[in-house]
Each structure stands twice: as C-alpha cells, then as structure tokens.
Amino acid sequence: MQELRKERLDRGVKVRSESIYAISSLKEIMFIIGPGLLLAALLLILPLFVSSYWQGALKITGVYVLLAIGFGFLANYVGLVSLGGALFVGVGGYLSGGLNYFFDLPMIVTIPIAAVGGALICTILLLPALPLRGVYFAIVTLVYPMALSRIIVATGAFRGTDGLPGLERFPVGIGPIYLIFIVILICLYLLSRLVNYEDFGLVLRGVKDNELSIKASALHLTWYKIQAVFIAAFMGCFAGAYLTHLYGWVGTSLLAQDFSILPVAAAVVGGPGTIFGPLVGAFILVPISEAMRDYGTLRIVFYAIILVIFVVFWTEGILDYLKRKYEQFEHWVEM
Amino acid sequence: MGILIYGLINSLDLILMSIGFALAYGVSRVPNFAHGALFILGGYLTWLFLFRFNIPYLFSALLAVIITALIGAGLYRFIIIRVRGMPISEIIASFGVGLAILEFLRWTGLRGTTYMLPSFFRGGVYIFDIPVDFQRITIVLSGIAILVFIWLFTSYTKTGLALKAIAQNERAGLVLGIDSDRAAMIAVAIGAALAAIAGIIILPLGNIIVETGYEVLIFAIAVSVCGGLGSLKGAVLASFIIGYAQMLTVSYIAPHYHFVVAMLVIVIVLITRPSGLFGKQKELEERV
Numbered sequence: 001m002q003e004l005r006k007e008r009l010d011r012g013v014k015v016r017s018e019s020i021y022a023i024s025s026l027k028e029i030m031f032i033i034g035p036g037l038l039l040a041a042l043l044l045i046l047p048l049f050v051s052s053y054w055q056g057a058l059k060i061t062g063v064y065v066l067l068a069i070g071f072g073f074l075a076n077y078v079g080l081v082s083l084g085g086a087l088f089v090g091v092g093g094y095l096s097g098g099l100n101y102f103f104d105l106p107m108i109v110t111i112p113i114a115a116v117g118g119a120l121i122c123t124i125l126l127l128p129a130l131p132l133r134g135v136y137f138a139i140v141t142l143v144y145p146m147a148l149s150r151i152i153v154a155t156g157a158f159r160g161t162d163g164l165p166g167l168e169r170f171p172v173g174i175g176p177i178y179l180i181f182i183v184i185l186i187c188l189y190l191l192s193r194l195v196n197y198e199d200f201g202l203v204l205r206g207v208k209d210n211e212l213s214i215k216a217s218a219l220h221l222t223w224y225k226i227q228a229v230f231i232a233a234f235m236g237c238f239a240g241a242y243l244t245h246l247y248g249w250v251g252t253s254l255l256a257q258d259f260s261i262l263p264v265a266a267a268v269v270g271g272p273g274t275i276f277g278p279l280v281g282a283f284i285l286v287p288i289s290e291a292m293r294d295y296g297t298l299r300i301v302f303y304a305i306i307l308v309i310f311v312v313f314w315t316e317g318i319l320d321y322l323k324r325k326y327e328q329f330e331h332w333v334e335m
Numbered sequence: 336m337g338i339l340i341y342g343l344i345n346s347l348d349l350i351l352m353s354i355g356f357a358l359a360y361g362v363s364r365v366p367n368f369a370h371g372a373l374f375i376l377g378g379y380l381t382w383l384f385l386f387r388f389n390i391p392y393l394f395s396a397l398l399a400v401i402i403t404a405l406i407g408a409g410l411y412r413f414i415i416i417r418v419r420g421m422p423i424s425e426i427i428a429s430f431g432v433g434l435a436i437l438e439f440l441r442w443t444g445l446r447g448t449t450y451m452l453p454s455f456f457r458g459g460v461y462i463f464d465i466p467v468d469f470q471r472i473t474i475v476l477s478g479i480a481i482l483v484f485i486w487l488f489t490s491y492t493k494t495g496l497a498l499k500a501i502a503q504n505e506r507a508g509l510v511l512g513i514d515s516d517r518a519a520m521i522a523v524a525i526g527a528a529l530a531a532i533a534g535i536i537i538l539p540l541g542n543i544i545v546e547t548g549y550e551v552l553i554f555a556i557a558v559s560v561c562g563g564l565g566s567l568k569g570a571v572l573a574s575f576i577i578g579y580a581q582m583l584t585v586s587y588i589a590p591h592y593h594f595v596v597a598m599l600v601i602v603i604v605l606i607t608r609p610s611g612l613f614g615k616q617k618e619l620e621e622r623v
Contacts, residue, residue, distance in 0.1 A: 081423045083430060128605040135366060136605060138426050139556050142368075146549060147598040154591040261434060264427060297438040304435035311428045312417050 003335040008328045035326070039276065040185055047177040054287075055177060059246055061286040062180035063089075066239040067259060068266035068278035069187060070232035076272040077195050078228040079208030084141030086259040087125070088236020089243065090148055092118035094158055096241035097250030101164040111241045118237030123230045130225045142260075149255040163251025170245055180242055184279070187235055192275045204228055257300060262289065265303040268310045271317020280319045336463050338582050344471045346578025347478035348537055350571060352551045353558035354481065355529030357570040360559060362498045363519030365415050366426055367407075369433030370530050371552030375545065376436055377403045377531025378538035382451075392453070400531045407527020411520045419519075433552070441545040451542050470539050477536050481529065482571065489567075498522050550594065557597035561604045576600075 017028035047058055067085040074080045096114035099105045105113075129140040153161055170176040195201035206214045207224055214221050244250050262285060263278070270281030285303060292299045310317065316324075356370045367373075377399050384395030410432055418424035461467070489495040500508040501518045509515055533551075541547075557577060562569025577600055584592045 075423060079423070081426055083426070128602050132605060132609050135422050135426065136560070136609070138423075139560065140601065140605070142430075143553055143556070143598050143601060146553060147594055150591065150594045154595075257434070257438075261431075265431075268427065296442055298442045300438040301435045301442065304431040304438065308414060308428050308431040308435070311424050311431065312414050315424070 004332040005335050006330050007333045008324070008330050010328050014327045035276075039279075043181045043185060044178075047174045047181070055174060057287055057290040058177050059180060060290065061282060062177065062184060063239045063243050064259075064262055064266060064286045065184050065279050065282040066180070066187065066235045067263035068270070068282045069184070069191065069275065070235040071263040072267035072270070072272070072278035073191055073195070073275065074228060074232045075267060076277075077201065077208060077275075078204050078225060080225065080229065081138040082141040082232065083138050083264065084143075084145045084260050085236055085263045086145035086255045086257065087141060087148070088118070088122055088233050089240035089259045090145055090255040091122050091125075091233075092237030092240025093244040093250050093254040094240075095121070095237070097164045097167055097244045098158060100167045100245075101250075107168045107170075107245045111238065111245065114241035114244075115234055115238040118240065119230050119234040122233035122237065123226055126229055126233075127226070130229065131222045145255040145260065149252040152252055152255075158250065161252060163249055163253075165249055167248045167250065168245060169248035176242075176246065180239075183238060188275060188279065191231070195275060200224075200227075261300060261307070262286065262303055265307040265310075268307055269317060271320035271323075272315070273317070273320035273323060277317055277319040281317070284318070338579075338586055340463070340467060342579040342582040344467070344475055345582050346575045347475045349554055349558055349574040349578050350478050350482065351474065351529075351533035351537060353555035353570055353574060354485065354567070355526035355533065356552075356555035357559045357562070357567055358485065358529065359523045359526030361567060362502045362522035363411070364502075365411065365419070365519060365523060366422070366429065367410075367415075367523060367526055368426055368430035368552065369410060369436065370526070370555050371548035371550070372433035372436035373403050373407060373527045373530040374534040374551045375440060375543060375548040376406070377534035378543045379440060380531075381535050382543060396535045399535060400528050403531035404524045404528035407530075408520050408524035410527070411523040415523070416516060416520075419516075433548075437545050437548045451539075453539060474536055477532075481532070485567065494518075494521060553594065554597055557601050560601050563610055573600075 013028060013031045017031045023029065047055060050058065067089065070088070071082055071085060074082050092114045095118045096107070096110040099110040099113060100107060125144060126137070126140060129136040152158055158164055170179075195204065203214065203219060203224055206217075207221060207228075211221060214224070240254060243254065263282070266281035266285050267278040268281065269285060270277030270279065285306070289299050289303065292302065352374065355373075356367060359365055359367045359370075380399035380402055381392075381395050384390045384398055385392055388395075390398065410429065414428050414432065415425055418428055487495075489499050497508070497513045497518050498521065500511065500513055501515050505515050508518070530551075538547075554577075558570050558573045561577060562571070562573035577597060580600070581593050581596045584596050
C-alpha cells in the first residue's frame with residue numbers, strides 16, 4: 001500500500017516577509033501586521049454594534065481577557081502556572097475599593113494605584129514560591145485567594161461578607177468598554193514586543209525551558225521571575241480595580257473560583273504559541289459562559305471539561321492551529 | 336488536656352486527608368489536584384447508596400471506596416497518562432477534573448444540611464474528663480490502622496516495593512521490569528481510595544459540602560509541602576505539627592483560622608526549607 005505523509009511548507013509570503021522584503025511591499029507588510037490590525041479593528045468596532053446586554057458582557061469579557069493574557073504570558077513564556085487569577089482580581093479590587101471607600105479618592109486615582117500597588121503586593125505575596133520549581137507556584141497561587149477570602153470573612157476587614165457598597169461607578173455607555181479594550185490592546189502590543197523582540201523575552205523563554213542555562217549565563221533567575229509576575233499581576237490587578245468600579249461594590253466574590261479557572265481555560269483553548277491565543281479563547285468562552293448564567297455552577301463544570309479536553313487532547317489550541325494554516329500550506333507526499 | 340486530645344484527633348484527621356495525596360505524589364510524581372473532589376465524592380457516593388438505594392452502611396461505604404478508586408485509576412489511565420512528565424499540564428488537567436466533579440456536585444444541590452452521613456457508633460466516652468465521641472475515636476484508630484497498612488504494603492508486598500522503586504528511580508525500575516505506568520495507575524487509584532475512605536470516616540462529623548473538598552485539597556497540599564512532597568514519614572510528622580498548630584490557634588486566638596494556619600505553614604516552609612522536613616532526597620531538584 002502506498003504510504004503518504006503530510007508535508008508542511010512555509011508560504012512564500014511568510015518567507016519573504018521575514019526578511020528585508022517586508023518593508024518593500026504592501027502585501028508583505030499586510031501579511032505581518034494584518035492579523036493584528038484586524039484584531040484591533042474588531043475590538044474597536046464591536047462595541048458599537050451590540051445590544052446593551054452584550055455591552056455588559058463585553059466588559060466582563062475584557063476583564064477575563066486581561067487575566068487570560070496574564071496567565072498565558074506566565075504559563076507559556078515563563079513556565080509559571082498560576083491557578084489564582086482571583087488573587088490578582090481580589091487584591092486590585094479591594095485596594096481600589098478600599099481607597100475609594102475609606103479615603104474618598106476618585107477612581108482616576110484609585111485604579112492606577114490599585115494596578116501598580118496591587119501588583120507589588122501580589123508579587124511580594126508570591127515571592128516565596130518564585131525561587132522554586134513551577135509546582136510550588138501553582139500551589140501557592142491556588143491557596144492565596146481561598147485563604148484571603150477566609151481571612152476577610154473571619155476578621156470582618158473591609159466589612160467582611162457584606163463588602164464595601166456605594167463606590168464610585170463608571171458612567172453608563174460604551175466608554176468603559178473602550179477603556180478596557182484599549183488597555184488590552186496596549187498590553188498585547190507591549191507584551192508581544194517584549195516576548196518576540198527584546199532580550200528580556202528571550203531570557204524569560206530560557207527561564208521556562210532551561211533554568212540551568214539562565215544560571216550559567218550569570219543571570220538572576222528569581223529576579224526575572226519577579227518581573228514577569230509583576231507584569232501579569234499588574235494586568236490582573238487592573239482588571240480587579242476595573243471590575244470594582246464597574247459594579248460599584250467590592251466583596252469576597254472577587255476572590256471566587258471563576259476568576260481563577262476561566263482565564264486558564266481561555267489560555268488553553270486559545271493555544272500556547274502566541275500572546276494573542278488567550279484573547280481568542282476568552283472571546284469564545286466568556287460569551288458562552290454569560291449565556292449559561294442561568295445554570296449556576298454548571299458553567300464551571302463546562303469550563304473545567306473544556307480545559308481538560310484541550311490540555312489532554314488538543315494542546316495546540318485554536319489560535320496556533322489557525323496560525324499554522326495562515327503561515328504554511330500542507331500537502332500529502334509519498335513516503 | 337483538651338488541646339492534647341483534640342490536637343491528636345485533628346492531626347489524624349489531617350493524616351487521613353493527606354495520605355492519599357502524598358502517596359500518589361510520592362510514587363507517581365503526579366500531583367493529583369482532584370484529591371479534594373475524590374474525598375467529597377467518596378462521602379457523597381456513600382450517602383447515595385445508603386439513603387437512595389438503602390444498601391447497608393458498610394457495603395455502601397465499600398462500594399463508594401471501590402468506585403472512587405476506579406475513578407482515580409481512570410483519571411490516570413485516560414487523562415494524566417497523556418500529559419505525564421509535564422507538571423504544568425498534569426496540574427491543570429487534574430485540577431480541572433476535580434473542579435468539574437466538585438462544581439457538578441454543587442449544581443446537583445450538594446449544600447445545606449440535607450447531605451449528612453450518620454456516625455458509625457452513637458455516644459462517646461470521657462477521657463481524662465474530656466468528652467470524646469466514638470466517631471472521633473474511629474478517626475484516630477483508623478488513621479493509625481491506615482498508616483500501618485501503608486507501611487506494611489510499601490515494605491513487604493511486591494506491588495508496594497515496585498511503587499517505592501518507581502518513586503526513587505524510575506529508570507532503574509524500568510530496567511528491573513517494573514511497568515511504571517501500571518505502578519503509577521495503582522498509586523493514583525490507592526490515593527483515590529484513601530481519599531474516599533478519609534471522606535467516609537471524617538464527613539459524619541459535619542455536612543457534606545463542596546467547600547470541604549477545596550479545604551481538603553489545601554490541607555493535603557500543606558501537609559505534603561511541609562513534610563516534603565512525596566515523603567510519607569514527613570507527611571505524618573507534618574500532620575502532627577499542623578494539627579496541633581491549628582488546635583492552638585483555634586483555642587487561643589480565634590476560630591475559623593484552620594485555613595490560614597495551613598497557608599502560613601506552606602509559605603513559611605517554602606521560605607525556610609523548600610524541600611520540606613523529610614525531602615532530602617530531592618532537595619536539589621526543588622530549587623532551581
């Protein structure tokens with residue numbers, strides 16, 4: 001019997017656009033920046049054409065997208081699995097909510113403070129696990145949100161289970177959607193520059209793939225991990241602060257499992273190969289999850305099952321699959 | 336005196352909760368993050384057989400343990416085996432399965448006081464004037480029995496020795512003809528069975544609620560990290576340390592701090608002795 005195998009070859013335009021030709025013709029330029037531009041255009045146009053119910057869903061999607069990008073960055077480029085996106089959301093949310101509630105600061109001040117300060121706090125909290133292997137990071141991030149919500153309930157800090165009500169809220173309309181979408185685009189742009197074109201990104205990949213080589217190069221391993229965690233925590237804390245001012249309320253639900261598991265699922269569904277994968281995953285999963293709101297915790301079962309299916313059977317993920325189709329063509333050849 | 340006795344009970348509680356996790360991790364190097372879910376599942380299945388199908392208590396417990404062990408074996412055989420050796424995927428996959436089980440149970444209505452296992456024996460005794468009910472005595476005795484069983488199993492049976500060999504040096508085990516996947520599957524299955532047994536013994540003290548599942552996972556992790564991931568001896572010692580620490584905080588500082596103690600233990604151990612109390616063997620591998 002004749003045996004065949006599938007051969008994959010890079011498309012001509014990809015090969016050309018990797019070199020100096022990229023700046024000489026519009027076609028090659030569009031090949032490189034086209035997908036990014038399309039994404040940005042979609043993100044900026046989408047809010048104008050959806051109903052007010054889905055505008056609300058888009059804001060939540062934005063929050064999850066930021067968390068998922070942070071998770072994907074840590075997991076795929078630094079090798080740290082964070083099972084506690086809720087930690088970032090909780091710290092950022094409580095910080096901005098607390099500043100607004102106790103000190104009456106306006107949200108234009110609280111959100112930046114919460115994003116930077118929260119990221120610092122999270123990084124310090126996670127510091128013990130950073131000099132160690134990845135398993136410990138997963139453990140610590142899993143424990144913190146649960147423990148923090150217990151502490152808040154037990155001590156009654158931040159008014160315990162009641163939460164802080166009556167915080168300053170975003171104006172209604174599409175303004176807040178643009179706020180978070182623009183932050184997402186900026187983060188995506190900077191991160192993809194960082195991991196693809198900067199030395200720092202190269203070192204981070206080394207941290208993931210071969211820690212000994214980083215040590216052998218006399219680089220401070222833990223310091224690089226700290227910086228990476230700070231970046232992810234920054235995005236997560238911003239998302240938390242945003243959520244706080246979206247609802248005008250802070251409570252222990254910010255430390256709930258949803259914020260930990262959905263970003264993981266989104267990043268896994270999207271695919272590990274690019275920084276954009278988690279975004280695609282989140283845009284697929286979060287609307288489905290919003291539509292399933294009536295089914296209560298069955299939603300979490302749904303993401304968990306999707307997560308396991310993708311991790312075990314389709315590790316490539318959606319975006320990596322599409323990227324492969326975009327950059328290469330395949331055909332069968334005789335063996 | 337009360338603290339001594341209840342600290343002992345609490346410590347054996349922790350041993351029961353964590354021994355399955357420690358065994359599975361120590362042998363198959365698979366961090367089974369579905370452990371808490373299997374704990375609750377064991378209790379829930381027992382409840383189901385006992386009250387829905389009216390099977391006698393002992394048989395329903397036995398059935399629940401067997402089914403949970405099969406689920407554990409299936410978890411390894413069909414899911415974890417495909418991502419073996421990639422710690423990130425192992426954690427995500429097993430945590431995903433655990434989450435699916437727990438949240439599905441929550442959706443079916445596993446909350447409130449409906450789901451309650453009866454105690455094995457009613458009544459209690461006074462030990463040095465401290466009232467202790469029989470259920471807690473059962474916990475202590477069965478904890479000790481399980482420890483003895485595991486020690487005998489891993490020291491004197493062929494399967495147990497094979498499990499140990501795989502834990503110490505997988506490649507040498509393979510050379511000696513030990514099927515490492517089979518050994519790991521057995522370890523995860525035994526770990527699941529131990530989780531179910533722990534659930535059946537401990538859950539009669541309260542209601543079967545989903546939150547307990549997450550707590551058990553965290554406690555199991557705290558004990559394993561403190562004792563050194565994968566070291567059974569360390570896990571026992573760590574259970575006693577954490578058990579008494581919890582009792583002391585609960586009696587002298589405030590209740591509801593069980594969880595915080597576990598978290599602090601994890602953080603302190605990671606800062607001072609990342610490989611845990613008895614993790615010498617793998618000490619270099621833990622730090623990178």
